[in-house]
Amino acid sequence: MSIKFGNKVHFNWLQLTVFSLGAILSLSMIGYLAYQSFKLDGIPPKLEVVSRYRADLPDYTWRLTVTNRGEETATNANLKFTLYQKGKATESGTVSISYVPIQSEQVGWIIFDRERQKGDSLVLSSITYLQP
Template sequence: MKTPHKNWLEWTVFGVGAVLVVATLGFLAFDAATLGSAPPGIEARLGRPQRLKKGYAVPVTVVNHGDATAEGVAIEVTLQRRGRATQSGEFEVAFLPRQSKREGWVVFDADPQAGRLEARVKGFEAP
Protein backbone atom coordinates (compact mmCIF):
# COMPACT_ATOMS: atom_id res chain seq x y z
CA MET A 1 0.00 0.00 0.00
CA LYS A 2 1.45 3.38 -0.94
CA THR A 3 1.75 5.95 1.80
CA PRO A 4 -0.57 8.88 1.14
CA HIS A 5 1.45 12.05 0.58
CA LYS A 6 0.24 14.76 2.90
CA ASN A 7 1.80 17.87 4.35
CA TRP A 8 2.26 18.63 8.05
CA LEU A 9 -0.97 20.60 8.24
CA GLU A 10 -3.01 17.72 6.91
CA TRP A 11 -1.32 15.28 9.25
CA THR A 12 -2.00 17.64 12.16
CA VAL A 13 -5.68 17.97 11.27
CA PHE A 14 -5.87 14.21 10.83
CA GLY A 15 -4.19 13.68 14.21
CA VAL A 16 -6.56 16.04 16.01
CA GLY A 17 -9.51 14.53 14.16
CA ALA A 18 -8.48 10.99 15.04
CA VAL A 19 -8.06 11.87 18.72
CA LEU A 20 -11.48 13.57 18.79
CA VAL A 21 -13.22 10.71 17.01
CA VAL A 22 -11.61 8.04 19.18
CA ALA A 23 -12.33 10.01 22.36
CA THR A 24 -15.96 10.48 21.30
CA LEU A 25 -16.42 6.81 20.48
CA GLY A 26 -14.70 5.86 23.72
CA PHE A 27 -16.94 8.12 25.75
CA LEU A 28 -20.11 6.87 24.08
CA ALA A 29 -19.08 3.24 24.52
CA PHE A 30 -18.23 3.83 28.18
CA ASP A 31 -21.50 5.69 28.66
CA ALA A 32 -23.45 2.88 27.00
CA ALA A 33 -21.71 0.25 29.13
CA THR A 34 -22.23 2.02 32.45
CA LEU A 35 -25.72 3.34 31.83
CA GLY A 36 -28.20 1.80 34.24
CA SER A 37 -31.90 1.40 33.71
CA ALA A 38 -33.25 3.42 36.63
CA PRO A 39 -36.35 5.46 35.75
CA PRO A 40 -36.10 9.25 36.11
CA GLY A 41 -35.63 9.99 39.82
CA ILE A 42 -36.56 13.59 40.34
CA GLU A 43 -35.88 15.75 43.34
CA ALA A 44 -36.75 19.42 43.86
CA ARG A 45 -34.49 21.41 46.15
CA LEU A 46 -35.52 24.80 47.51
CA GLY A 47 -33.11 27.71 47.82
CA ARG A 48 -33.24 30.91 49.88
CA PRO A 49 -36.29 33.11 49.23
CA GLN A 50 -35.52 36.52 47.78
CA ARG A 51 -37.55 39.69 48.13
CA LEU A 52 -38.99 41.10 44.93
CA LYS A 53 -40.61 44.51 44.48
CA LYS A 54 -43.88 42.75 45.06
CA GLY A 55 -43.82 39.37 46.75
CA TYR A 56 -41.05 36.79 47.26
CA ALA A 57 -39.28 34.47 44.82
CA VAL A 58 -37.89 31.09 45.81
CA PRO A 59 -35.29 29.40 43.60
CA VAL A 60 -35.89 25.71 42.93
CA THR A 61 -33.26 23.31 41.62
CA VAL A 62 -34.75 20.23 39.97
CA VAL A 63 -32.37 17.27 39.80
CA ASN A 64 -32.79 14.00 37.90
CA HIS A 65 -30.81 11.20 39.56
CA GLY A 66 -32.16 8.54 37.22
CA ASP A 67 -30.83 7.06 33.98
CA ALA A 68 -33.60 8.31 31.70
CA THR A 69 -34.66 11.74 30.51
CA ALA A 70 -37.93 13.18 31.81
CA GLU A 71 -40.07 15.52 29.72
CA GLY A 72 -42.51 18.13 30.99
CA VAL A 73 -41.60 17.82 34.66
CA ALA A 74 -44.28 19.61 36.70
CA ILE A 75 -43.08 21.07 39.99
CA GLU A 76 -45.38 22.46 42.65
CA VAL A 77 -44.29 24.32 45.76
CA THR A 78 -46.84 25.05 48.50
CA LEU A 79 -46.51 27.49 51.34
CA GLN A 80 -47.90 26.06 54.58
CA ARG A 81 -48.89 28.30 57.45
CA ARG A 82 -50.28 26.88 60.66
CA GLY A 83 -50.70 23.51 59.04
CA ARG A 84 -52.74 24.87 56.11
CA ALA A 85 -51.66 25.42 52.53
CA THR A 86 -52.09 29.15 51.95
CA GLN A 87 -50.61 29.56 48.50
CA SER A 88 -48.87 27.49 45.88
CA GLY A 89 -46.56 28.19 42.96
CA GLU A 90 -45.68 25.91 40.09
CA PHE A 91 -43.65 25.66 36.93
CA GLU A 92 -42.72 23.07 34.33
CA VAL A 93 -39.28 21.93 33.20
CA ALA A 94 -39.47 21.13 29.47
CA PHE A 95 -36.70 18.52 29.52
CA LEU A 96 -34.67 17.13 32.39
CA PRO A 97 -31.87 14.89 31.06
CA ARG A 98 -30.46 12.06 33.14
CA GLN A 99 -27.99 13.05 35.86
CA SER A 100 -28.73 16.72 35.16
CA LYS A 101 -30.29 19.67 36.89
CA ARG A 102 -32.35 22.69 35.86
CA GLU A 103 -33.30 25.85 37.72
CA GLY A 104 -36.68 27.48 38.21
CA TRP A 105 -38.46 29.97 40.49
CA VAL A 106 -41.78 30.06 42.33
CA VAL A 107 -43.31 33.31 43.54
CA PHE A 108 -45.41 33.98 46.66
CA ASP A 109 -47.21 37.06 47.95
CA ALA A 110 -46.34 36.48 51.60
CA ASP A 111 -42.88 35.98 53.06
CA PRO A 112 -42.23 32.21 52.85
CA GLN A 113 -40.05 32.41 55.94
CA ALA A 114 -43.16 32.99 58.01
CA GLY A 115 -44.36 29.49 57.13
CA ARG A 116 -43.06 26.23 55.74
CA LEU A 117 -42.37 25.47 52.06
CA GLU A 118 -43.04 22.07 50.56
CA ALA A 119 -41.85 21.07 47.07
CA ARG A 120 -43.50 18.29 45.15
CA VAL A 121 -42.89 16.66 41.76
CA LYS A 122 -46.36 16.32 40.26
CA GLY A 123 -45.48 14.21 37.24
CA PHE A 124 -43.56 13.95 34.00
CA GLU A 125 -43.60 12.33 30.61
CA ALA A 126 -41.23 9.79 29.12
CA PRO A 127 -40.02 11.37 25.88
Protein backbone atom coordinates (compact mmCIF):
# COMPACT_ATOMS: atom_id res chain seq x y z
CA MET A 1 0.00 0.00 0.00
CA SER A 2 1.35 3.42 -0.84
CA ILE A 3 0.01 6.90 -0.39
CA LYS A 4 0.86 9.86 -2.58
CA PHE A 5 0.90 13.49 -1.50
CA GLY A 6 1.13 16.18 -4.12
CA ASN A 7 3.33 15.41 -7.10
CA LYS A 8 6.44 13.96 -5.51
CA VAL A 9 6.06 12.75 -1.94
CA HIS A 10 5.09 9.10 -1.62
CA PHE A 11 4.72 6.99 1.49
CA ASN A 12 4.33 3.33 2.20
CA TRP A 13 2.21 2.52 5.25
CA LEU A 14 5.23 2.25 7.55
CA GLN A 15 6.66 5.57 6.43
CA LEU A 16 3.27 7.17 6.83
CA THR A 17 2.94 5.76 10.35
CA VAL A 18 6.40 6.91 11.43
CA PHE A 19 6.03 10.27 9.72
CA SER A 20 2.67 10.87 11.40
CA LEU A 21 4.02 9.77 14.76
CA GLY A 22 7.11 11.94 14.32
CA ALA A 23 5.04 14.96 13.33
CA ILE A 24 2.63 14.49 16.22
CA LEU A 25 5.42 13.97 18.78
CA SER A 26 7.54 16.86 17.52
CA LEU A 27 4.68 19.32 17.19
CA SER A 28 3.27 18.29 20.58
CA MET A 29 6.69 18.82 22.10
CA ILE A 30 6.99 22.24 20.47
CA GLY A 31 3.46 23.15 21.57
CA TYR A 32 4.12 22.05 25.14
CA LEU A 33 7.41 23.94 25.36
CA ALA A 34 5.88 27.06 23.83
CA TYR A 35 3.03 26.87 26.35
CA GLN A 36 5.48 26.39 29.22
CA SER A 37 7.59 29.32 28.02
CA PHE A 38 4.51 31.50 27.98
CA LYS A 39 3.01 30.19 31.22
CA LEU A 40 6.00 30.05 33.57
CA ASP A 41 6.95 33.30 35.25
CA GLY A 42 10.33 32.09 36.43
CA ILE A 43 9.37 31.99 40.11
CA PRO A 44 12.52 30.89 41.99
CA PRO A 45 12.68 27.43 43.55
CA LYS A 46 10.33 27.10 46.52
CA LEU A 47 11.03 24.03 48.59
CA GLU A 48 8.29 22.58 50.74
CA VAL A 49 9.47 20.08 53.36
CA VAL A 50 7.33 17.56 55.21
CA SER A 51 8.84 15.40 57.94
CA ARG A 52 7.21 12.42 59.56
CA TYR A 53 8.39 10.09 62.30
CA ARG A 54 8.26 6.47 61.20
CA ALA A 55 7.46 4.27 64.15
CA ASP A 56 7.32 1.19 61.92
CA LEU A 57 11.04 1.42 61.10
CA PRO A 58 13.91 0.41 63.39
CA ASP A 59 15.98 3.11 65.11
CA TYR A 60 14.80 6.67 65.44
CA THR A 61 13.90 7.37 61.82
CA TRP A 62 12.19 10.33 60.18
CA ARG A 63 10.98 10.39 56.60
CA LEU A 64 11.53 13.67 54.75
CA THR A 65 9.70 14.76 51.63
CA VAL A 66 10.97 17.77 49.69
CA THR A 67 8.76 19.22 46.95
CA ASN A 68 9.71 22.11 44.70
CA ARG A 69 6.66 24.38 44.29
CA GLY A 70 8.61 27.03 42.36
CA GLU A 71 9.11 27.32 38.63
CA GLU A 72 12.83 26.69 38.51
CA THR A 73 14.91 23.70 39.52
CA ALA A 74 16.80 23.98 42.81
CA THR A 75 20.35 22.65 42.72
CA ASN A 76 22.68 21.68 45.56
CA ALA A 77 19.93 21.89 48.15
CA ASN A 78 21.08 21.47 51.75
CA LEU A 79 18.51 21.08 54.47
CA LYS A 80 19.61 21.13 58.11
CA PHE A 81 17.29 19.53 60.65
CA THR A 82 17.52 19.87 64.42
CA LEU A 83 15.94 17.45 66.83
CA TYR A 84 14.39 19.09 69.89
CA GLN A 85 13.79 16.99 72.99
CA LYS A 86 12.13 18.59 75.98
CA GLY A 87 12.68 21.98 74.42
CA LYS A 88 16.42 21.56 73.85
CA ALA A 89 18.31 20.95 70.64
CA THR A 90 19.91 17.57 71.12
CA GLU A 91 20.97 16.41 67.69
CA SER A 92 21.06 17.64 64.13
CA GLY A 93 21.48 16.26 60.65
CA THR A 94 21.81 17.56 57.11
CA VAL A 95 20.26 16.25 53.92
CA SER A 96 21.90 17.18 50.61
CA ILE A 97 20.04 16.86 47.32
CA SER A 98 21.76 17.54 43.99
CA TYR A 99 18.63 18.57 42.10
CA VAL A 100 15.01 19.24 42.96
CA PRO A 101 13.23 19.71 39.61
CA ILE A 102 10.03 21.72 39.31
CA GLN A 103 7.07 19.98 40.99
CA SER A 104 9.20 16.96 41.77
CA GLU A 105 9.16 15.18 45.10
CA GLN A 106 12.41 13.91 46.60
CA VAL A 107 12.33 11.55 49.55
CA GLY A 108 15.07 11.25 52.18
CA TRP A 109 15.58 9.77 55.60
CA ILE A 110 17.23 10.97 58.77
CA ILE A 111 18.15 8.60 61.60
CA PHE A 112 19.12 9.88 65.03
CA ASP A 113 21.24 8.14 67.65
CA ARG A 114 19.06 9.16 70.55
CA GLU A 115 16.03 7.31 71.82
CA ARG A 116 12.69 8.80 70.97
CA GLN A 117 10.95 10.72 73.75
CA LYS A 118 7.43 11.97 74.01
CA GLY A 119 7.03 15.49 72.65
CA ASP A 120 10.06 15.36 70.31
CA SER A 121 10.02 17.71 67.38
CA LEU A 122 12.10 17.98 64.24
CA VAL A 123 12.76 21.53 63.09
CA LEU A 124 14.09 22.58 59.72
CA SER A 125 16.73 25.01 60.90
CA SER A 126 18.18 26.10 57.58
CA ILE A 127 17.72 25.52 53.90
CA THR A 128 20.12 26.52 51.16
CA TYR A 129 20.06 25.91 47.42
CA LEU A 130 21.30 27.34 44.17
CA GLN A 131 19.47 28.39 41.06
CA PRO A 132 20.91 26.64 38.00
